């Protein structure tokens with residue numbers, strides 16, 4: 001059940017957790033697919049990441065803190081690059097972006113997607129080659145488009161007729177011919193193991209395929225001849241484990257590609273299938289390795305192209321979560337433990353919805369473990385909650401923690417690399433946590449903690 005604005009009376013007080021969550025045989029054991037590759041429980045019982053003890057990290061950087069296993073992120077980026085050797089892999093920066101991550105992504109040979117002037121500025125300031133940047137967004141301003149053109153961004157993903165007019169005028173003024181894709185809304189919405197395919201596309205992004213807007217957009221760009229139309233783009237959802245949604249979207253978007261060829265004699269050379277590849281947040285999630293995804297996507301595109309008698313276009317994909325999500329865990333300190341009449345135990349940590357809004361926003365599931373020590377106590381079904389003034393301020397809805405969990409303990413929540421720091425807020429004037437990258441036994445700050453001065457710095461008067 002979703003957390004409710006009205007408060008706890010609307011919550012699912014007293015349940016025993018989801019059916020799949022069973023008391024673990026060993027409450028100290030880590031489920032490997034949930035954790036960065038170099039996290040283990042050290043001999044002393046505390047977690048270590050790339051050889052560093054989390055107690056040291058907590059002492060040095062404070063809590064809460066996002067801890068990034070740098071080699072894990074890099075290896076996931078490489079896994080995608082190697083699995084898709086002739087495909088441009090755009091890391092979706094919205095998942096998490098800072099200058100150090102831009103550099104890691106660039107060094108591993110990936111491209112980068114941005115979707116705002118701020119993300120673009122971050123990418124450029126960290127030295128990402130502009131031609132390897134793609135620029136998304138359903139409402140890019142004239143200033144943002146101007147900046148992208150002046151920087152020489154490799155491709156701009158067109159999202160509306162207004163934007164086509166804006167960009168065409170700006171490109172004409174400058175005498176440039178930017179590469180563009182058309183974002184097609186294909187009527188496929190995919191999430192985990194299900195997808196819905198509809199004939200209508202009721203959402204703010206992109207040009208409707210069924211309504212004819214996508215074809216009209218392509219014809220407008222081709223007929224004007226100012227922008228360099230490289231191809232079509234579709235993105236169908238997030239946390240996807242099953243590729244059948246991609247099959248329907250590829251079929252639809254390639255049918256449009258054939259329609260454009262038949263009407264204008266132009267075969268667009270590129271196709272972007274978007275991102276959305278799922279990761280494991282709990283034991284219920286079973287993501288496919290990139291090599292497997294690559295095989296399936298390639299097969300889908302090959303057979304749909306053959307059906308439409310099209311040459312196979314140069315492909316690109318845009319994974320965000322699958323690269324950064326599993327590489328990070330959040331380290332918290334427990335402040336209070338409250339047992340409600342034997343119904344539920346609330347373990348309050350020193351962060352919450354300001355550093356991870358996904359549980360409250362999307363009803364997302366996470367897992368957690370006692371991080372600073374091992375325990376011999378029995379597993380206890382607990383709810384990990386934050387310190388914010390909101391009943392829906394839940395980090396982990398249900399998890400078995402040792403029954404002796406107590407104030408001062410460290411708790412770690414894995415899978416927080418994507419859409420946590422990037423969606424973090426200052427709700428209740430809580431400073432946003434730092435991001436600490438660990439590699440070869442050494443830690444370095446890549447985003448510092450906000451301070452009280454930061455919080456006050458914007459107040460005028």
Ligand SMILES: Cc1ncc(COP(=O)(O)O)c(C=O)c1O
Pocket residue numbers: 092094095113136235237238239274275276277318319320321322418
């Ligand atoms: C156009 C586009 N591409 C890529 C992504 C990245 O998705 P994910 O992080 O789930 O891979 C998103 C996410 O919203 C998106 O909107």
